[in-house]
Amino acid sequence: DIVMTQSPDSLTVSLGERATINCKSSQSVLYSSNNKNSLAWYQQKPGQPPKLLIYWASTRESGVPDRFSGSGSGTDFTLTISSLQAEDVAVYYCHQYYTTPNTFGQGTKLEIK
Amino acid sequence: QVQLVQSGAEVKKPGASVKVSCKASGYTFTFYYIHWVRQAPGQGLEWMGVINPSSGRTDYAQKFQARVTMTRDTSTSTVYMDLSSLRSEDTAVYYCARLLTTEGHFLGYWGQGTLVTVSS
Numbered sequence: 001d002i003v004m005t006q007s008p009d010s011l012t013v014s015l016g017e018r019a020t021i022n023c024k025s026s027q028s029v030l031y032s033s034n035n036k037n038s039l040a041w042y043q044q045k046p047g048q049p050p051k052l053l054i055y056w057a058s059t060r061e062s063g064v065p066d067r068f069s070g071s072g073s074g075t076d077f078t079l080t081i082s083s084l085q086a087e088d089v090a091v092y093y094c095h096q097y098y099t100t101p102n103t104f105g106q107g108t109k110l111e112i113k
Numbered sequence: 114q115v116q117l118v119q120s121g122a123e124v125k126k127p128g129a130s131v132k133v134s135c136k137a138s139g140y141t142f143t144f145y146y147i148h149w150v151r152q153a154p155g156q157g158l159e160w161m162g163v164i165n166p167s168s169g170r171t172d173y174a175q176k177f178q179a180r181v182t183m184t185r186d187t188s189t190s191t192v193y194m195d196l197s198s199l200r201s202e203d204t205a206v207y208y209c210a211r212l213l214t215t216e217g218h219f220l221g222y223w224g225q226g227t228l229v230t231v232s233s
Contacts, residue, residue: 031217036217038217038218040219040220042158042220044158049208049210049223049224049225049226050150050158050208050210050220050223051223052213052219052220052221055213055217055219055221056217056219061213061221093157093158095158095219095220097217097218097219100163100172100174101160101174101175102148102160102163102218103160104150104157104158104159104160105157106157107157107158
């Protein structure tokens, strides 16, 4: 199974500042047929299902604010929130869909300083 | 609009089985795979498996292979997740989720979740 490891486990950032969450996969998730990385990011708020933010490592889902961006390739990926807003407080998960079993990172809890 | 509506909360005794339903609407049911993901209280997301609603073909996480069955009913656009031999560690919210597009298995639509509590 591909192991997804996020860092840090928790993060405290001031409003308006940048937040960076990392995700490392135990093997490459680069899909050779389309040269895209099979990596997604989700945001989950308490009592709600996860919400898709980013797929193919860097494609923002429709309606997601442009302060959210994804980057990386191969085994190392980053979710960046350029200017933290109060509504961004949540737990963030990376997800590899390169192969089954799909796997998720353990989550990163983002809070306001 | 795409909707996935799951069945209500369940309380089960250890050793029992539970069947959670996920009724899809707003799109052609057979076009998109549906995944099942669970989340124990205060914990992260755990992938359980996936079903192709067109063929009924499934792919399960090895951890659940012996205990889980995913099925679909195309006449009602509903997928089901049956988990047997329940133990306390199976207490979790169970989500069904649909692919955003047919391009890849990123999960763009989620059900509201079904809390399954296993307790004697």
